[in-house]
Amino acid sequence: MIDFIRGFVEYVSPEYVSVEVMGVGYQVHTPNPFIYRVDKDKEVTIYTYQHVREDILALYGFKTREDKHLFMKLLNVTGIGPKGALAILASGQPQQVVHAIENEDEKFLTKFPGVGKKTARQIILDLKGKLNDLVPSAFPDLFQPDVEVAATMQGNAPLDEAMEALKVLGYGEREIKKVMPSLKSEELTTDQYVKRALQLLLK
Incomplete structure (x- = not known):
């Protein structure tokens, strides 16, 4: 399992970033790849999850270990795949997601693409009470404006x-x-x- 990679962002697309590590380029799918555009001239650390299936070998990356942890928890929910979990994390407000799960707020969860009432109910059933280690203060406020004008x-x-x-x-x-x-x-x-x-x- 690749826990994290540290290198330079060489390419940013709507779906993934390419990170160069000692001459090797790793394709990493992230919730919002464009947040790495401002990091193109400096070394970055991306916490990764390696997804393996018969026909897929993919890396998913996150700014923090907490984001990665929530992603992995979501993958354990029936009906949620990597794409769905990324869409939920792309909101930049994982603390709101945790809050919605703990308060059984199906209406909030169904606002994410691919999440209907049945899946929202499954998320709550599978994860309520199991996210205590995800402290809201650990998540950066991704909605704060960037310094770049x-x-x-x-x-x-x-x-x-x-x-x-x-x-x-x-x-x-x-x-x-x-x-x-x-x-x-x-x-x-x-x-x-x-x-x-x-x-x-x-x-």
């Missing part, structure tokens, strides 16, 4: 990339169109657009 970006490229990232997470055109007016009124970086869109989608 979005005004330096030209054109609509950041917004376009963010829309692609939302599609990868499983959100449909209809859902994305609902939040577009609000997003177009702001000048943000790609990862900020993704975070803002998810914030609006989960209201």
